[in-house]
Amino acid sequence: MNAVGIDVSKGKSMIAVMRPGKETVIEPFEVGHTDNELIDLAKVIQSLDGETRVVMEATGNYHLPVAWMLHDAGIYVSVVNAMLIHNYGNNTIRKGKTDKKDAQKIANYAIDNWTELPRYFPEEDVRLMLRNCYRQYEHFSKIRTMMKNNLIALLDVTFPDANRLFNSPRRADGSEKWLDFVEAFWHCQCVCGLTTAAFSKKYQRWCRKHGYNFSEEKALDIYASACGHICVMPKTEASEFMMKQAVSQLQTVSKTLAALQQQMQSLAEKLPEYPVVMQMFGVGPTLGPQLIAEIGDVRRFHSKKALVAFAGIDAPPYQSGTMDVRSRSISKRGSSSLRRTVFLIMSVYLQQKPLDEPIYQFMDKKRAEGKPYKVYMMASANKFLRIYYATVKTYLDALEAE
Numbered sequence: 001m002n003a004v005g006i007d008v009s010k011g012k013s014m015i016a017v018m019r020p021g022k023e024t025v026i027e028p029f030e031v032g033h034t035d036n037e038l039i040d041l042a043k044v045i046q047s048l049d050g051e052t053r054v055v056m057e058a059t060g061n062y063h064l065p066v067a068w069m070l071h072d073a074g075i076y077v078s079v080v081n082a083m084l085i086h087n088y089g090n091n092t093i094r095k096g097k098t099d100k101k102d103a104q105k106i107a108n109y110a111i112d113n114w115t116e117l118p119r120y121f122p123e124e125d126v127r128l129m130l131r132n133c134y135r136q137y138e139h140f141s142k143i144r145t146m147m148k149n150n151l152i153a154l155l156d157v158t159f160p161d162a163n164r165l166f167n168s169p170r171r172a173d174g175s176e177k178w179l180d181f182v183e184a185f186w187h188c189q190c191v192c193g194l195t196t197a198a199f200s201k202k203y204q205r206w207c208r209k210h211g212y213n214f215s216e217e218k219a220l221d222i223y224a225s226a227c228g229h230i231c232v233m234p235k236t237e238a239s240e241f242m243m244k245q246a247v248s249q250l251q252t253v254s255k256t257l258a259a260l261q262q263q264m265q266s267l268a269e270k271l272p273e274y275p276v277v278m279q280m281f282g283v284g285p286t287l288g289p290q291l292i293a294e295i296g297d298v299r300r301f302h303s304k305k306a307l308v309a310f311a312g313i314d315a316p317p318y319q320s321g322t323m324d325v326r327s328r329s330i331s332k333r334g335s336s337s338l339r340r341t342v343f344l345i346m347s348v349y350l351q352q353k354p355l356d357e358p359i360y361q362f363m364d365k366k367r368a369e370g371k372p373y374k375v376y377m378m379a380s381a382n383k384f385l386r387i388y389y390a391t392v393k394t395y396l397d398a399l400e401a402e
Helices: 035-046 064-072 082-086 099-112 125-158 177-184 188-192 196-210 216-227 237-268 274-278 287-295 304-311 336-352 358-368 373-401
Strands: 002-009 012-019 023-032 052-057 076-080 318-320 323-325
Touching (some): 012 099, 035 052, 052 099, 082 099, 125 237, 125 287, 177 196, 188 216, 237 287, 274 287, 274 373, 287 336, 336 373, 358 373
Parallel strands (some): 002 052
Antiparallel strands (some): 002 012, 012 023, 318 323
């Protein structure tokens, strides 16, 4: 039995090879994440006598080239949650941390958990691209929120409430009516400086140019709103520059998000579970690809409970002596992205109230029992993931059996 512990960092890794009894087979050594060095590492591991397993922590993207290369060489590779390693072997008073010690700790963890080490399998290219697309989508979503808040703060001193003048939905290309409007009429004086008739004509031309519906009544409402506010920031060249830049940046990010969403949709459609996932209530063209991206191939989870735990919405038991806590919080130790996506799906249930859906019936029952909002939402999310697991796994197994 040879346990190879790999402490992965950016561009390099520390390797430790151990056997039971804390026997050191090879003194810890460092390798770079280049083709030649990883090929040489694979040869060293393959030359060891007896069964050999390689263990490393899941460290963002840093571990992927090492895990992929060793798996491709036919070596048993296991990628484990970093928290499991962190909580392992902390039974010493003296604290010390080096890459060598960490690699040895990972190797010893492998020895003590030999039979439970899950084997690593690289993701299919489509799933990998979908998951990374969603990561980019999340990243730009945060940027968009920040930029939108910045623009609204500027509007508060140039054209208060301009962002509330329209409630038109966002277009497929990411454009929004209020944002396009602010690009042209960025200051109250852009409206109030004209007569009512002149603004109405200008607004009509603007609507025609951007493909929006024109309403004389709406034009009058906008005019009244603009003239009814006090603009703290004067209409100057500097203020126009700031506004135009803020609008332009927000428009760019919005278009990027729309393009990413279309790309995610295209990738998700190539996966076998796509049709059955899209049939589930609350899962639409936006949330569906996000859900598939985060869960991946559902068969990688050994049970429904494992999927629920991966989402971090399980409630671990807490009992000590005569104390048995019945009201427990969710662990939140899983994928926060999946947790957010499922929560949004539960919000769809809550808004649309589909009386014939089992999940909504369960949700309504918990509400009737007086459960708090977060409790019945997370309990419903738990049930949704269990149904997802059973439905999608059965579907994929049936496809394979054909």
